[in-house]
Structure formats: structure tokens, C-alpha cells
Amino acid sequence: MCGIVGYIGDKEATSVLIEGLSRLEYRGYDSAGIAVYDNGEVKVRKYKGRLSVLADNLEAEILTGKVGIGHTRWATHGEPSDRNAHPHTNVAGNIAVIHNGIIENYMKIKEWLIEEKGIEFKSETDTEVIAHLIDHFYEGDLLQAVFKTIEKMEGAYALGVICKEEPDKVIAVRKDSPLIIGLGEGENFIASDIPALLKYTRNMHLIENDEIVLLTKDEVKIFNELGQQMDREVFHVTWDAQAAEKEGYEHFMIKEIHEQPKGVSETLLRRLDKEDHIVLDGIKLTKEDLDKINKIYIVACGTAYHAGLVGRYAIEKFAKIPVEVDVASEFRYRDPFVDENTLFIAISQSGETLDTLAALREAKRKGARILSIVNVVGSSVARESDDVFYTWAGPEIAVASTKAYTTQLVAMYLVALHMAMTKGTLSQEEYKKIMAELKSMPEKVQRVLNNCDTIQHLADHQFNNESVFYMGRGVDVNVAHEGSLKLKEISYINSFAIAAGELKHGTIALIEDGTLVVALATQDKLYDKMLSNIQEVRARGAYVVGVAKEGNKEIEKTADVVLYIPDTMDELTPILSVIPLQLLAYYIAVARGCDVDKPKNLAKSVTVE
Numbered sequence: 001m002c003g004i005v006g007y008i009g010d011k012e013a014t015s016v017l018i019e020g021l022s023r024l025e026y027r028g029y030d031s032a033g034i035a036v037y038d039n040g041e042v043k044v045r046k047y048k049g050r051l052s053v054l055a056d057n058l059e060a061e062i063l064t065g066k067v068g069i070g071h072t073r074w075a076t077h078g079e080p081s082d083r084n085a086h087p088h089t090n091v092a093g094n095i096a097v098i099h100n101g102i103i104e105n106y107m108k109i110k111e112w113l114i115e116e117k118g119i120e121f122k123s124e125t126d127t128e129v130i131a132h133l134i135d136h137f138y139e140g141d142l143l144q145a146v147f148k149t150i151e152k153m154e155g156a157y158a159l160g161v162i163c164k165e166e167p168d169k170v171i172a173v174r175k176d177s178p179l180i181i182g183l184g185e186g187e188n189f190i191a192s193d194i195p196a197l198l199k200y201t202r203n204m205h206l207i208e209n210d211e212i213v214l215l216t217k218d219e220v221k222i223f224n225e226l227g228q229q230m231d232r233e234v235f236h237v238t239w240d241a242q243a244a245e246k247e248g249y250e251h252f253m254i255k256e257i258h259e260q261p262k263g264v265s266e267t268l269l270r271r272l273d274k275e276d277h278i279v280l281d282g283i284k285l286t287k288e289d290l291d292k293i294n295k296i297y298i299v300a301c302g303t304a305y306h307a308g309l310v311g312r313y314a315i316e317k318f319a320k321i322p323v324e325v326d327v328a329s330e331f332r333y334r335d336p337f338v339d340e341n342t343l344f345i346a347i348s349q350s351g352e353t354l355d356t357l358a359a360l361r362e363a364k365r366k367g368a369r370i371l372s373i374v375n376v377v378g379s380s381v382a383r384e385s386d387d388v389f390y391t392w393a394g395p396e397i398a399v400a401s402t403k404a405y406t407t408q409l410v411a412m413y414l415v416a417l418h419m420a421m422t423k424g425t426l427s428q429e430e431y432k433k434i435m436a437e438l439k440s441m442p443e444k445v446q447r448v449l450n451n452c453d454t455i456q457h458l459a460d461h462q463f464n465n466e467s468v469f470y471m472g473r474g475v476d477v478n479v480a481h482e483g484s485l486k487l488k489e490i491s492y493i494n495s496f497a498i499a500a501g502e503l504k505h506g507t508i509a510l511i512e513d514g515t516l517v518v519a520l521a522t523q524d525k526l527y528d529k530m531l532s533n534i535q536e537v538r539a540r541g542a543y544v545v546g547v548a549k550e551g552n553k554e555i556e557k558t559a560d561v562v563l564y565i566p567d568t569m570d571e572l573t574p575i576l577s578v579i580p581l582q583l584l585a586y587y588i589a590v591a592r593g594c595d596v597d598k599p600k601n602l603a604k605s606v607t608v609e
Contacts, residue, residue, distance in 0.1 A: 351379020
């Protein structure tokens with residue numbers, strides 16, 4: 001969640017901070033602020049609301065300092081307000097702190113600071129205790145004061161700290177929350193994500209867990225928790241910063257929906273050789289490795305979790321290995337059966353999702369082999385995995401994930417097929433048939449996207465519904481969950497998904513005249529049963545939007561509207577069937593006047609539990 005930026009150099013820090021924070025707005029936030037060392041003091045300006053509120057106020061009072069830190073906050077402790085916005089300072093105002101994450105023992109520290117030090121707190125946040133603790137330990141050496149402070153803190157955090165007495169330094173810390181360092185000529189930067197710094201530099205240091213960084217304008221020193229200086233290679237960013245621009249689309253989300261043919265193609269074709277054999281680069285899953293595996297866990301959150309549900313279907317169908325899919329936030333609290341014969345697959349777009357990272361570390365501690373599917377090179381999940389499968393979705397800016405999901409599906413199919421061919425559970429003939437269909441997916445996705453006008457027209461007539469049901473059978477149920485999530489994320493409509501066979505076990509009681517039901521019927525072997533389920537809800541007054549393969553016209557007799565996808569084998573339909581659901585959610589949200597790219601209360605990268 002949130003975004004942090006820091007700068008030290010010869011430029012005006014304010015403009016660098018505002019520019020950097022603007023590149024992190026996709027992460028979700030409710031307030032913004034900066035602290036700049038200017039004319040012998042640390043000046044803090046922070047406001048509730050969008051970054052533009054901060055920028056507009058700064059136009060009337062230009063801060064001219066060359067050192068500063070900035071933050072966009074997503075509320076965890078205390079309501080969104082000016083006083084709860086970051087940065088936070090000590091009583092004297094000579095130390096300023098920005099923080100992503102949560103300090104789990106902050107109340108204990110706060111009570112001690114109040115009782116023993118007489119501190120009067122200005123905010124309701126957990127972050128303010130950090131500024132007061134640093135002040136408590138400060139004896140003329142800011143770096144040492146930060147070292148002593150983090151020894152007392154429990155939780156997850158990325159910190160940026162500046163101090164009036166040492167205006168030639170910025171201190172940064174990383175523990176379970178993303179942090180990068182940008183390297184320039186006569187200037188250096190901190191940020192929570194790469195896009196914040198691409199205007200200024202492409203050379204980065206990727207900071208590891210429990211590391212502390214000392215930045216001056218000419219030097220960067222990285223220390224481990226023992227105070228030992230660490231060597232670090234320079235990571236050079238090669239992807240195009242322009243990929244993060246809207247390119248004429250009204251929103252990033254619709255742009256990213258339309259980028260899915262390219263993302264699917266890139267993720268697929270970069271993993272195939274000239275004979276269409278799957279090449280997983282550094283991932284080496286031999287037959288001996290797979291024979292040893294007695295269980296696979298797929299663990300993720302949100303949209304990535306839904307991709308994992310399809311992944312389970314594909315692995316069990318093709319490779320014949322039992323798979324369990326778990327929500328990352330629950331995984332480590334139920335003492336799962338994990339050992340050296342377990343393969344743990346983590347799925348995360350950002351590679352920084354804290355719940356997924358925590359589950360990964362728990363599985364690794366128990367001896368599991370870790371395979372991650374991520375979109376961001378050099379992310380925490382990727383660095384802590386034994387094997388990494390990078391998707392090629394490109395930068396995804398909108399909070400609601402779309403192209404990351406479809407590329408994750410392709411990745412899961414490729415992993416499942418690779419396992420199947422290695423184990424010998426799939427014949428060459430079957431493999432060639434599936435691969436031919438996979439290679440046709442980019443063109444078929446584009447065909448679905450070409451039907452945007454029909455879906456927009458539907459959304460314009462259905463956007464006032466306040467309760468929407470999604471249902472399906474087989475792998476369609478998994479896609480139904482993703483479609484429902486997309487709708488609730490960006491339109492704030494109360495929606496949920498069920499297995500269609502469960503209708504009669506309670507949910508059908510909620511169907512009434514005009515209830516919108518989205519029914520996925522893309523599985524040939526379950527098609528007739530889905531038609532029966534559609535008739536059940538229609539008989540009770542539901543308005544039904546069906547999703548079916550081209551040629552399956554019988555559904556038109558029971559559904560009010562049918563959205564068709566190109567014909568393909570049942571196993572691969574999720575790549576296509578999710579597209580109309582994404583478009584429907586998008587156009588409904590637009591019709592309702594919602595902030596599509598930055599929905600309320602949500603953030604792109606969830607770095608708190």
C-alpha cells in the first residue's frame with residue numbers, strides 16, 4: 001500500500017518528490033505529504049485527499065530544499081486526515097519519518113513514550129512512534145539512532161528518515177515492505193517502486209529484507225541488521241516508462257484490458273522453442289523432482305488466488321498431481337502439512353504482497369521448494385524463490401488487475417503442461433492439440449475485445465443493480481469468482497459468485513425480479529446442466545447474462561443476453577471467458593461515475609497484513 005519517495009542531490013527536492021509520488025498513485029492512498037530540509041529547518045506539508053491537493057498548496061509556498069521525503073498514505077491507524085498524513089515528526093520537529101507498513105507493537109511503545117517521556121502525540125498513527133523513538137536514541141548520529149529504533153519495533157515497514165542536524169543524509173530501512181534505491185550522478189533516491197524514479201534514473205539497488213541504507217548525494221551505503229556494509233550489484237531497468245502512460249485510453253484499466261492479447265502472446269511465446277517445447281529457463285523440474293513431490297500448494301491473494309484456482313484445475317487435469325489452493329493470509333495460521341516433498345507455488349503480480357511473502361517464508365522454513373509466478377523482475381517474492389516464472393504483462397497501473405490475471409493463467413497452463421510432459425501423463429498428440437489452442441489465444445482474446453460495444457450497451461442498461469450473482473460449473477466457477485471480484489472492486493456493487501449446483505442450497509432464495517445473474521456456460525460437458533440452472537433463476541425473475549462458446553445457441557432460449565467467446569477446448573476457456581466479465585465491470589463502473597483506476601479503500605500492492 002502507499003508510496004514513498006526520497007531525494008538528496010542538487011535538484012529542488014519538492015518537484016522530485018511530487019513527480020515520484022504521482023507515479024505511485026496507482027498504489028492507492030487517501031492523503032499525501034512531504035518533508036523538506038529548507039533554510040535550516042525541516043518543513044512538513046501534508047494534506048488529506050489526492051496528491052493534487054498537496055501540489056496546489058505547495059504552489060503558494062515553494063520549498064527550495066535539496067533534501068526531502070514524500071509519502072502517499074493509505075489509512076491503517078487513524079482516519080484519513082491532515083494530522084494523520086505522513087510525514088510525522090518528533091516533538092521538536094527536527095526529525096521527519098515516512099513509513100509504509102504496520103508497527104505491530106506500536107501501542108506498547110506509545111504507552112511507554114507517554115508515561116516515561118511525557119510525549120503528547122499529534123496523530124492516531126502507528127508511524128508517529130518511530131519519530132519519537134529515533135529522537136529518544138539520537139545522540140548526534142542519525143544512522144545509529146535508526147539502528148537502535150528498529151531493534152524495538154515489530155511489524156512490517158519501509159522507512160525514510162531525515163534530520164535537521166544532519167541535512168546531508170537520508171536514511172532508509174526495509175523490513176517486509178518494498179524499497180528500492182535510485183542511483184544518479186550527484187543525487188540519489190529512495191522509493192517503494194521503480195516507476196517513481198524512471199524519469200531520473202534506470203540504475204537501482206534492490207534492497208533486501210532487514211537492510212538499512214545511508215544516502216548522501218554522492219554515495220549509497222547498505223548495511224545489514226548487524227551493521228555490516230553490504231555489496232550490491234546495480235540493477236538496470238530496461239522496460240519502457242511510456243508503457244505506464246494511458247496512450248489515449250480514458251483509464252489505465254481499459255488500456256490494460258486491451259493489452260491482453262500482447263501479454264498472453266509474450267508470456268506464451270517467450271517460453272516456447274521452435275518445436276513448441278516449453279522452455280522454463282532456470283526452472284528445472286525433472287521427473288525425479290516431480291516424482292518426489294506428493295503435494296502442491298498454490299498460495300495467493302485476490303485475483304492471483306483466482307488464477308491459482310484455474311492453475312489447480314490445469315495441474316490436476318494434465319499432470320495428475322494433487323493440488324491445494326489457499327488464501328495466503330490463512331495459509332500459515334493453520335499449520336499446513338508442508339515438508340521437503342512439497343512444491344509451493346506463489347502467485348503475485350507485484351511480488352511484494354505481504355501475506356504471500358509470509359506464507360512463502362513459512363513454507364520455505366518447512367523445507368518446501370518455492371516456485372513463484374510474478375510480473376515484477378527483482379521483486380521480493382521472486383528473490384526469495386527457488387524458481388521464478390516471470391509473466392510478461394508489462395507494468396499494470398490500475399488497481400483492479402486484468403492483464404496480470406490472464407498472463408498468470410498462461411503461466412499456470414505452461415507449468416502444468418511442462419509437469420505433464422516431464423511425468424509422461426500427457427501424450428504428444430494431446431500436448432500438440434493443447435499447445436495449438438494456446439497459441440491461438442491472443443487472436444481469440446482480440447476477437448472478444450472487438451465486441452466491446454455490445455458489452456458497453458449492456459452495462460448502460462444494468463449499472464443500477466445493487467446485487468449481482470455470478471455462477472458457473474467446473475472451471476467456470478473460478479472465472480465467476482474473478483468476474484465478481486472485478487465488479488465489486490471498481491463499481492462497489494455487492495456481488496458474489498457460486499457454483500451453479502449450489503443454487504438450490506440457499507442462494508436461490510435471494511433471486512427476485514430484476515436480479516442480475518451472470519451465468520458462465522462455456523464447458524461443453526456441463527452445458528445442459530447450466531441451461532437448467534439458468535432456467536431456475538429466470539423462473540424467479542432474474543435478468544440473465546450468459547457467457548458461452550460461439551455455436552452453442554441453445555442458451556439464447558433461456559438467457560436474456562448472451563456474450564459469446566470463440567470456440568476452444570473446455571480447459572482453456574478461462575483465458576477468454578474472463579474478458580467480457582472484465583469489460584462488463586469496467587463499463588458498469590464508468591456508468592456509475594466511479595474512479596475506475598483508483599477505487600476507494602483499495603491499493604495496488606498490499607504490503608500490510
